[in-house]
Amino acid sequence: MEPIVKNSSDRFLTFLIETQLYALRAEDVSEVMLFPVLAHIPQGPAALLGVANLRGSVLPVASLRELLGKPAVANTPSSRAIVLDMGSAVAIVVDAVETLETATQEQIETHSNEFAAADAEKLIGIFSVRQKVGQNKSVAKILDIKALLESAFINRARPQRQLTATGAQPRTERAAGDDAKNAEILVTFEVAGQEFGLPLAAVQEIIPVPSTMTHVARAEAVVLGVISVRNSLLPLLSLRGLLGFGAPPVADGSEKIVVVKVAGTEVGLVTDRARSIVVADSELVDPVPSVLAARTGGESRIKAIYRGDGGRRLISILSPEQLFREDVMQKLVTSHKTQHGPAASSDVASHAELIFLVFKLGNDEFGLPIDTVVEVAQVPAQITRVPKTPKFLEGVVNLRGEVLPVVDQRRRFDMPKLENTASRRLVVIRTERHRAGLIVDSVADVLRISADAIEPAPDLTDDTTRLVRGVINLEKSQRLVLVLDPAEVLTRAEQGLLDTFQAAGKKTNA
Numbered sequence: 001m002e003p004i005v006k007n008s009s010d011r012f013l014t015f016l017i018e019t020q021l022y023a024l025r026a027e028d029v030s031e032v033m034l035f036p037v038l039a040h041i042p043q044g045p046a047a048l049l050g051v052a053n054l055r056g057s058v059l060p061v062a063s064l065r066e067l068l069g070k071p072a073v074a075n076t077p078s079s080r081a082i083v084l085d086m087g088s089a090v091a092i093v094v095d096a097v098e099t100l101e102t103a104t105q106e107q108i109e110t111h112s113n114e115f116a117a118a119d120a121e122k123l124i125g126i127f128s129v130r131q132k133v134g135q136n137k138s139v140a141k142i143l144d145i146k147a148l149l150e151s152a153f154i155n156r157a158r159p160q161r162q163l164t165a166t167g168a169q170p171r172t173e174r175a176a177g178d179d180a181k182n183a184e185i186l187v188t189f190e191v192a193g194q195e196f197g198l199p200l201a202a203v204q205e206i207i208p209v210p211s212t213m214t215h216v217a218r219a220e221a222v223v224l225g226v227i228s229v230r231n232s233l234l235p236l237l238s239l240r241g242l243l244g245f246g247a248p249p250v251a252d253g254s255e256k257i258v259v260v261k262v263a264g265t266e267v268g269l270v271t272d273r274a275r276s277i278v279v280a281d282s283e284l285v286d287p288v289p290s291v292l293a294a295r296t297g298g299e300s301r302i303k304a305i306y307r308g309d310g311g312r313r314l315i316s317i318l319s320p321e322q323l324f325r326e327d328v329m330q331k332l333v334t335s336h337k338t339q340h341g342p343a344a345s346s347d348v349a350s351h352a353e354l355i356f357l358v359f360k361l362g363n364d365e366f367g368l369p370i371d372t373v374v375e376v377a378q379v380p381a382q383i384t385r386v387p388k389t390p391k392f393l394e395g396v397v398n399l400r401g402e403v404l405p406v407v408d409q410r411r412r413f414d415m416p417k418l419e420n421t422a423s424r425r426l427v428v429i430r431t432e433r434h435r436a437g438l439i440v441d442s443v444a445d446v447l448r449i450s451a452d453a454i455e456p457a458p459d460l461t462d463d464t465t466r467l468v469r470g471v472i473n474l475e476k477s478q479r480l481v482l483v484l485d486p487a488e489v490l491t492r493a494e495q496g497l498l499d500t501f502q503a504a505g506k507k508t509n510a
Helices: 145-152 326-340 343-348 494-510
Strands: 012-015 020-025 031-034 047-052 057-063 080-086 088-094 096-102 123-128 137-144 183-191 193-201 202-207 224-227 232-238 256-262 264-273 273-281 285-287 303-307 312-317 353-361 364-369 373-378 395-399 402-408 425-430 437-439 440-449 455-456 466-472 479-484
Touching: 012 080, 012 088, 012 137, 020 080, 047 088, 047 479, 057 466, 080 096, 123 224, 183 202, 183 224, 183 256, 183 264, 183 312, 193 273, 202 285, 232 256, 256 273, 273 303, 353 425, 353 437, 353 479, 395 437, 425 440
Parallel strands: 020 137, 057 088, 193 312, 232 264, 364 479, 402 437
Antiparallel strands: 012 020, 012 096, 031 080, 047 057, 080 088, 123 137, 183 193, 183 273, 202 256, 202 440, 224 232, 256 264, 273 373, 285 303, 303 312, 353 364, 353 440, 373 425, 395 402, 425 437, 455 466, 466 479
């Protein structure tokens, strides 16, 4: 339906909830749209269905059925979202949109509206419309939609939290025994059955491989083509080819592009699959043995080797600059200087970039500032249950000598149990006071994005949605990523429980 022209206060848009006809002033309506694709707000008010993308802007979407206290039903082909202009945009979902009606002030009855109101209705008047055969729609109830929304959503002033360049809140100085001391964070991925890693500082983001790309004529075998990412061309190179491995197997959909910056130019390295984020103790990072470093094959691309899990997990650490031949590096440097000028300009831009780890729960995607993520690991096979604790607490695990509480995010957000658990991951996070492991359905990617591209969370929130700090709206790929506030991921009750764990741990170690 075309946007409604706001030209008269006595024009009304009428619509149905069950068999009852309701109306809204046309001047409050900006447009009517089909039921949109939603990103759901965890533990949000029942009436808040989620947020949607409206031409590049984040749009909160509410259920009018829930607002009116009526039972929820599945959406039908006739369901519509009415976008309201009430200072900030918000949409309400109705069963069906009917017609535009005109009613004069004399035709609108206001004195008996209290008697006509039912359930949770809030009305400002009623008026009669032409009755259709076989349908009881002779009276349209004019909703006081502003009062209805305010009664369902409690706006509370949320503390302003400034994002740092890494996406995290400024934190107090870490303790001397913190595992981040003398450590490097690695983003790891798989190539030809082996695990490789790059320093997090070298990784711009990790994105899925698109279904189509533009191939480059007469290019080397390692050059797969180019794709468009946020209005810029990104060359794609096969990491298998750069490392001297054979041709890749048939694509299975798990391939990921690791975007790195080489000599100031972004390049996409296609890997077989993403693995995890690892905190690598510098004492366990060894230089490449000289016998391997002297060879001219793929081993010469390796900068160092990390010995994780007591030496059972070897991660070959790569350096982006070592992946390319000297003549290629010179071309990249020359190209970057020609296109961007002095390197200082890119340094200034980088301060406005934020990095997020994106994970999935069901079909929804959530982002955590990378600076609050300690590591990403497989969910341990053995999790010790703790009696008389809330259902959200899966138990505790021993992670390299430290007892770590594990929170099942599906239980935390009242979601059904996941049937296929093969892709589940343990995301270890740290706030100023606590450290915990979050079990998520899967880890999607790492996003490096401009701070300007993050939109504020919807205003229609209450205490349960304080955890959503903002929304990353990737309109081109039709993705909405809800940015979580790490300090709000755990409720006050949960934080108290973690305080108890920490106090018990200190007594044990004393």
